[in-house]
Amino acid sequence: MKNLILKEIEYLKNCSVDYGDIRFVDTTTERISTENLNVSSISNSRNKGFGVKVIYNGSLGFASTRNVDDLHSACENALRIAKASNKLQREKIKMAPKNVVQDHYSTPIEIDPFTVPLTEKIKLLLSSEREMRMSSELVKTEASMDFQKQEKIFADTEGSYITQTLYEAGGGIVATAAKDGDMQIRSYPNSFRGNHGTAGYEYVLALDLLGHSEKIGMEAVKLVEAEECPSGIYDIIIGGNQLGLQVHESIGHPIELDRVFGSEAAYAGMSFVTVDMMREGFKYGSEHVTVVADATLPSALGTFGYDDDGVEAQKTVIIDKGILKNLISSRDTAAKLDMKSNGTNRADGWSNIPIVRMTNINLMPGDYELDDLIKGIEYGFYLDTNKSWSIDDKRLNFQFATEIAYEIKDGELTGKIFKNPLYTGITPEFWGSCDGVCNEKYWKVYGTPNCGKGEPSQVAHVAHGTAPSRFRNIKVGVKDVK
Numbered sequence: 297m298k299n300l301i302l303k304e305i306e307y308l309k310n311c312s313v314d315y316g317d318i319r320f321v322d323t324t325t326e327r328i329s330t331e332n333l334n335v336s337s338i339s340n341s342r343n344k345g346f347g348v349k350v351i352y353n354g355s356l357g358f359a360s361t362r363n364v365d366d367l368h369s370a371c372e373n374a375l376r377i378a379k380a381s382n383k384l385q386r387e388k389i390k391m392a393p394k395n396v397v398q399d400h401y402s403t404p405i406e407i408d409p410f411t412v413p414l415t416e417k418i419k420l421l422l423s424s425e426r427e428m429r430m431s432s433e434l435v436k437t438e439a440s441m442d443f444q445k446q447e448k449i450f451a452d453t454e455g456s457y458i459t460q461t462l463y464e465a466g467g468g469i470v471a472t473a474a475k476d477g478d479m480q481i482r483s484y485p486n487s488f489r490g491n492h493g494t495a496g497y498e499y500v501l502a503l504d505l506l507g508h509s510e511k512i513g514m515e516a517v518k519l520v521e522a523e524e525c526p527s528g529i530y531d532i533i534i535g536g537n538q539l540g541l542q543v544h545e546s547i548g549h550p551i552e553l554d555r556v557f558g559s560e561a562a563y564a565g566m567s568f569v570t571v572d573m574m575r576e577g578f579k580y581g582s583e584h585v586t587v588v589a590d591a592t593l594p595s596a597l598g599t600f601g602y603d604d605d606g607v608e609a610q611k612t613v614i615i616d617k618g619i620l621k622n623l624i625s626s627r628d629t630a631a632k633l634d635m636k637s638n639g640t641n642r643a644d645g646w647s648n649i650p651i652v653r654m655t656n657i658n659l660m661p662g663d664y665e666l667d668d669l670i671k672g673i674e675y676g677f678y679l680d681t682n683k684s685w686s687i688d689d690k691r692l693n694f695q696f697a698t699e700i701a702y703e704i705k706d707g708e709l710t711g712k713i714f715k716n717p718l719y720t721g722i723t724p725e726f727w728g729s730c731d732g733v734c735n736e737k738y739w740k741v742y743g744t745p746n747c748g749k750g751e752p753s754q755v756a757h758v759a760h761g762t763a764p765s766r767f768r769n770i771k772v773g774v775k776d777v778k
Contacts, residue, residue, distance in 0.1 A: 308375070322343075525715065584765070598654060
């Protein structure tokens with residue numbers, strides 16, 4: 297394989313390209329789902345092929361093939377497309393400098409998930425379902441596991457040759473209760489198939505699905521009998537898993553440099569953030585808000601050795617005590633600002649061209665105990681686990697619904713819960729209202745394996761480290777507040 301790839305790299309160099317790279321990606325996946333104490337689906341797949349990117353006289357060409365014998369044809373097609381693109385060229389594409397690297401990276405794992413017997417995985421899922429039903433009248437229980445292994449090769453005309461072996465694992469459970477025409481759910485450890493990371497089967501075992509099942513089932517039943525969450529202006533605490541999605545939608549996407557330049561306007565939207573905001577130190581949030589993009593974080597879903605530009609994984613401060621300092625970039629977008637890429641250019645498999653994607657966009661822990669945050673609220677709510685979300689194309693105005701709201705009164709959790717809570721806000725105002733983030737003891741990383749972007753659409757696997765945080769004077773509920 298190496299000789300074949302290097303032969304085609306030499307061909308591209310002999311064609312006098314400005315730049316060229318070849319990526320080989322071999323992806324194996326397994327998805328297991330159970331529902332109502334039955335196996336509902338088992339999916340196993342393997343998908344492999346080559347992607348070729350060429351820049352010729354400042355214009356881009358891309359082609360792909362799943363056939364090893366067609367790699368040379370793919371190189372010719374990519375070059376042909378790049379030359380044809382010259383006719384419509386508005387500005388020449390340039391690539392920011394990077395290190396020439398020859399290296400191998402592999403996800404550290406303890407247990408290869410693809411060696412664990414299927415019967416063992418199914419047993420754990422069904423046992424978790426039974427435990428959810430142990431003390432609860434539920435109309436539906438669900439459990440799932442997802443695993444992925446990627447073998448990747450990257451070579452470019454600058455001299456880099458990089459191989460990577462990347463593992464992912466994750467799982468989750470969901471309980472659904474219904475009564476008098478109402479239906480409520482509770483999920484663990486997160487909604488939308490649970491939590492996921494770059495690790496082996498040990499990651500799923502550490503989630504302890506079985507140990508959390510009974511509580512999740514009981515809370516679903518209590519929710520269906522609970523009152524509607526009140527509407528008004530309240531102080532709230534947002535739990536870590538919900539805050540992960542908040543970071544994703546209102547920080548992660550707006551700081552993508554291609555989106556800032558308008559490249560996503562026709563499909564995934566734009567950004568209210570501008571390059572001038574970064575240069576001038578825009579106040580994105582309060583002094584409690586420090587956000588770091590860190591593709592080196594152990595076991596996080598957005599962790600890797602090198603991106604699909606061959607740039608090493610990095611740790612970059614995006615927001616420092618509320619002040620915008622940086623954006624996430626690729627080599628071609630960074631070059632427009634005379635900057636270096638911070639290694640966030642990634643493609644969904646071999647058949648798509650890499651675009652700027654989040655890695656692990658983390659809200660860094662603060663100094664507070666959770667009790668400290670709760671004690672500072674006269675009346676409000678602790679909101680947990682996403683149920684739905686909506687945000688405008690510029691990532692400014694948003695509305696998020698969570699599965700559950702825990703009542704806080706006179707600085708204490710009362711034990712009372714409410715159903716159908718939601719909150720709304722405007723991004724900079726919302727983050728500006730943050731007046732406390734829990735410390736490292738409460739800080740966890742939540743993987744998001746379904747981040748959509750690009751046209752044709754691509755799905756990225758990213759993550760967000762967060763801890764419960766307090767926000768003041770937030771609009772909660774659907775009624776008008778005067």
